[in-house]
Amino acid sequence: MELLVAACVGMTTMAAVYLILQRRSFPVIVGMSLLSYSVNVFLFATGGLAIDAPPLLTGPVPDAPMTDPLPQALVLTAIVISFGMTAVVVVMSLGAFFQSRSDRIDLDPNAGPDSAPATGAAIGIDPAERGGT
Amino acid sequence: MSPMLIALLPFFGALLPGIMARSGRTVAAWATAVPTILALTGLALNLPALMAGEAVTQSVAWIPQIGLAAEFRVDGLSAFFAALILGIGLIITLYARYYLAPEDGGAGRFFTFLLLFQGAMTGLVLSDNVLLLLIFWELTSLASFLLIGYWAHEPDARRGARMALAVTALGGLAMIGGMLILGQIAGSMRIGDILAAREAVAASPLRVPAMVLILTGAFAKSAQVPFHFWLPRAMAAPTPVSAYLHSATMVKAGLFLMARLWPVFAGTPEWFAIVVTAGLLTMLLGAAFALTETDLKALLAWSTVSHLGLVTLLLGIGTVPAAAAAMLHILNHALFKAPLFMVAGIVDHAAHERDLRRLGGLRKLMPITFVLALLSSLSMAGVPLLGGFISKELMLNEALSTRWGGTDWGLAAVSTLAFILSAAYSFRFLWGTFFGAARSPEAAAAHDPGAGLWLGPAVLVLGVVAVGLMPMLAAPVVDLAASAVTGGAVEVHFSVWHGLNPALALSAVALAGGLLLLLAIGPAMPRRASPFPDAEAIYWRLMEGSTAWATRFGEALQSGSMARNSAAITGATLAIGLWGALTGSLGPATRGLVPVSPVVFVGWLLLMMAGAAAVVLHRTRLVLLVFVGIIGLMISLGFAWLSAPDLALTQVSVEVVTILLMLLALNFLPKTDPVEHSNRRRLFDLGFAGAAGLGLATLCYAIMRRDPAFATISGYHAENSYVGGGGWNIVNVILVDFRGYDTFGEITVLGIAAVTIYALAQGLLKANAVRTPAMEAPRAGDRHPVMMIVATRLMLPVAMVVGVFMFLRGHNAPGGGFVAGLLFSIALLMQYMASGFAWAQERVTVPYHGLIGAGVAVAVATGAGSWAFDLPYMTSAFGYVTLPGLQPLELATAALFDLGVFLTVMGAVMLALASLSRLGVAARDAERREG
Incomplete structure (x- = not known):
């Protein structure tokens, strides 16, 4: 079982990283989402695997062996937060798409003035600001 | 009243003017004045204890682990400064009420900034903990940035504000280092403890580094050479700000700090060498530059630099009488310089002109302003019967009895030279503004302002005359402050007439020399050609160099290709993992394998195939989502199988909303991915992704086969879940x-x-x-x-x-x-x-x-x-x-x-x-x- 889970993590990570290396927003977002899946499984797996031993008490104190509850609690919130973050990135990418009419996420030198890379002039000292000494 | 409350009152009050801005300038000014008056009253309530020679302290634990506590202290020195800050703050509030134009509209904002600054400054002088002091120190830098840049639409204001912030905040950084070292040596962050640890500090090899770092901060704040250039640039601030920050308060923070730490450092040869030299140089340079300025405020700013140098010099000498003289001159300088700035503002208002070359003849047109300017600038020049004369006499006395530069007379000679220049620019300020004929039609039409503008400076000028005629009145104040500085009881005796002595002779030489110098150069003098390296030019070279470097660095890192950045992050992570795998060691497997059932295997196969298909078929986006759905579903089934029912429920519901979200997005986006990468690039991507997947899988497997190296806290949670939390x-x-x-x-x-x-x-x-x-x-x-x-x-x-x-x-x-x-x-x-x-x-x-x-x-x-x-x-x-x-x-x-x-x-x-x-x-x- 451990081998299978490790293989799942590996495969999901591979698909995720491959998609993240694409140039369009949609596959990258899907890739991020997949990556959060695989990382969540990874975190869950750090607690060790167990079958039929959910972290539910049957008496006031634990009497039977049970799986580690802590990674589960951490992963539970991580799953929900990942969704929130994915949603933010989705809306941001939609905004970028509506404004630039393209879902490319890197700066294309041929795409026109809007996508020109930010030059140093934007953050450097404006000579006019310096004035006389 | 508790010291902490005194420091916090302005902060609480700072909310009021901003809220009441719409009710007009009068209401906003009152909202500023009330907390100031309250704080001043609170300070006065501590006076009996101070007169009895006690220091009122208060301590509230904050972050005890690092020695940070809200520790406040009212002793002679801090009460002296706090009274200056709050008292002059009150006068500035009155002045600003009439100075700000009704159409300005930002009065609420202005007074809020003013109170913020006042609170930061009061907190700074009342702090009894170096960490707390540092916090207030930075707050004064920030508040002064806001105040100098108040007229943010003017490039000069923005530039001046940025420069002041950069210089004082950089100095502040150095000071943080110095203070931490000092606190380490003394074994406590409490100022009271540090002052008592002179022997420990003297024995420490880190004494000199700590001192240099702290002095860097103090010099930057108090505009000492080589950090003097920012103060004239800060004159782009509204005049009430200049009168407040740049004459009486903020620039004195550095002096305050040197006075505060005087018992620890003063008297050592390094302290003497650094502080006396910097003070003397600043005194001379400031006076020389002041003489060449034609702008009223710039002239006053350079003069402030010069006088700050004078006080620094006195603190550097390290004797008790010199420290007492320093305290008296701080008082005198505040009394004459704040009115001078306010006079400059009044003249600017009345004549719409601040340039000496286009002023003149205002003596008859503005008699009240003239009297104020006359008394305060003669005090600045050191004319007898005015406050400035007394402290200058004391200073010359100290200079004459201090050996410097290998001679007994060197310090006195250079000081006298500075005083000649000082007298000359003081006379020039008066001459160019008030005497002769008006040199522009605007100046000819000027007239005295309403009482609101001249009442404030008049009160301070009254102080100038009082100290000049009856210096014994100032003696108790100086006694209190100087006793706190030196840590021993100090009793000074001031009198108007000290008899015929060498100091008096030098004073006379300075005044006569100043008058002659003015006659020689006339009211207008050509711009300087400085023989020194221009500190401001160096500042700009540094700033431009560092921004250019940052730009290059940023552009190299951010090439505009997201894929490249992602690949760099993945690559770096892989490299770190690889390094860990190659250098680390792996213990034997301690956990057995969990058996696999056929149904589970089928689910696993589905997930693996969906993952592979996602890579191959990702160009059709809808299909990609189908595969993501399969992966998510299989993961939730896996959670259910592997004893994580909560995770299974969460994962499956998140899966549903995620897919819904993606579908909604896909409604707008193109439905397919075009082929953009060459086969080689795709192969590279795949290899990269495969390496990442393999790495994570191996790590995951290795972890699953081993028990944690340390006992986890999970057992605690399991045992207390019901007993303590009431849940199964x-x-x-x-x-x-x-x-x-x-x-x-x-x-x-x-x-x-x-x-x-x-x-x-x-x-x-x-x-x-x-x-x-x-x-x-x-x-x-x-x-x-x-x-x-x-x-x-x-x-x-x-x-x-x-x-x-x-x-x-x-x-x-x-x-x-x-x-x-x-x-x-x-x-x-x-x-x-x-x-x-x-x-x-x-x-x-x-x-x-x-x-x-x-x-x-x-x-x-x-x-x-x-x-x-x-x-x-x-x-x-x-x-x-x-x-x-x-x-x-x-x-x-x-x-x-x-x-x-x-x-x-x-x-x-x-x-x-x-x-x-x-x-x-x-x-x-x-x-x-x-x-």
Whole structure:
């Protein structure tokens, strides 16, 4: 079982990283989402695997062996937060798409003035600001 | 009144003027004056204790681990400075009320900044802890940035504000280092302890580095060479600011600090060498530059630099009489320089001109202003019977008795030279402004202002005359301050006439020399050609160099290709992992393998195939989503199989909303990915991705086969889940009880994310930018099929009951707020999908933002509830109640917290998806409009 889970993590990570290396927003977002899946499984797996031993008490104190509850609690919130973050990135990418009419996420030198890379002039000292000494 | 309250009053008061800005300048000024008067009264209440020679201290623990405490101290020195700050602050408030133009409109903002600064400055001088002092120190830099840049529309103001901030804050950084070293040596961050640790400091090899770092900060703040250049540039500030910050208060912070640490450092050869030299050089340079300026405020700024140098020099000499003279000159300088700045402002107002070359003849036109300027500038020149004369005499006496530069007379000679220049520029200020004929039509039409503008400076000028005629009046004040500086009882005797002595002769030489020099160069003098390296030019070279370097660095890192950045991050992570794998060691496997059943194997196979297919077939985006759905579903089944029922429930519901979200997005985006990468590049990507996957898989496997190296805290959670938290479901108890703070933070983040999405969507709607691309495939004919409508509406109550059930049992069985929130959202989303956005939105009675807010509020309130029982925040309690007809129901406060989670999750998910849906509606409307 451990081998299978490790293989799942590996495969999901591979698909995720491959998609993240694409140039369009949609596959990258899907890739991020997949990556959060695989990382969540990874975190869950750090607690060790167990079958039929959910972290539910049957008496006031634990009497039977049970799986580690802590990674589960951490992963539970991580799953929900990942969704929130994915949603933010989705809306941001939609905004970028509506404004630039393209879902490319890197700066294309041929795409026109809007996508020109930010030059140093934007953050450097404006000579006019310096004035006389 | 407690010292802490004195320091905090201006901060509390700072809220008022901003709120009352609309009621006009008078109300805002009163709102500024009241907290100042209160603080001043509070200070006065401590006077009896001070006169008895005690220091009033107060300590409130803050972060005891690093020695940071809100420790305040009112002793002679801090009371002296605090009285100057608050007293002159009051006068400046009156002056600013009439100085600011009615159409300025920013009076509320101005007075708020003024109070912020006043609070920071008062806190600085009252601090009894170096860390606290550093905090106030930086606050004064920030507040002065806001004040200098008050007229932000003027480039000069922005430039001056930035320069002042850069120089003083950089100095502040050096000082932090120095103070920390000093605190380490003394073994305490309390100033009282540090002052008592002179022997320990003297014995430490780190004494000189600490001293140099602290002096760097003090010199930067007090505009000492080589940091002198920022002060004249800060003259772009409104004149009340210059009169306040740049004559009486902020620039004196460095002097204050040198005086405060005087017992620790003074008297050592390094202190003498550095401080005396810097002071002397500053005194001379400032006076020389002042003589060449034609702008009234710039002249006064350079003169301030020069006088600050004088006080620095006195503190550097390191004898008790010199320290007393320093205190007296701080008082004198505040008394004459603040009115001079205010006079410059009055002249500027009346003649619309600050240039000496275009002023003149105002003596007859503005008699009141003339008298004020006459008395204060003669005091600046050191003319007898005025305050400045007394401290200058004392200073020359000290200079004559101090050996410097290998001679007994060197210090006195250079000082006298500086005083000649000082007298010359003082006379020139008077001559150019008030004597002769008016040199411009505006100056000829000037007249005295109303009492509001001249009353404030007049009060201070009264002080100048009082100290000059009866210096014994100032003696108790100087005694108090100097005793606190030197740490021993000091008793000074001031008198107007010290008899014929060498100091008097030098004074006479200075005044006569100044007069002659002025006659020689005339009222207007050509600009300087400085033989020294220009410190300001060096500053600009440094600034430009570092920005250019930062730009190059940034451009090298951020090439504009997201893929390259992602690859760099992945590559770096891989490299670190590889390094760890090659250098680390791996213990033997301690855990057995869990057996695999055939059904599980089939599920695994599905997941692996879906992963591979996602890579191969990702160009058709809808198909990609199908594979993601399979992966997510298999993961949730895996969670269920591997004893994580809560995770399974969460994962499967998140899976549903994620796919819905992606589908909504895909509605707008192109449906396919074009081929953009060469085969080689794709192979590279695949290899890269494969390496990442292999790495993570190996790591995962290695971890799963081994027990943790250290005992985990999981056992504690399991044992106390029921006993302490009253729940059978340990995961849920961890979420809402043990780690309640984390969960609270997480739902807050979720809420913020949802509101962000709403705001982004709103922006897109406002910009009217939302369009759907031309359809590539025909749409389904029926937008809202009846069968789906009926099914979803029937399912709604059922789904909601399931949700409530999941919520209620969450504490004891798989379920809880997260899952219930997601289930409710899905049930509602089904309505949106089946019946249409408009139909569903009409029936929403509670806005989703409200749900988020209510959720977070419920969570906060639950946590705060434990305060009512004198328990720490978020302590939970539980008990059982039996509702008729139901099983005994456990009611834990944690369940109430879970309700907060539920509301937030539901609100956030709904707000996020509803925002996206609104975009869809807008796109359809736009399509319809455009035909």
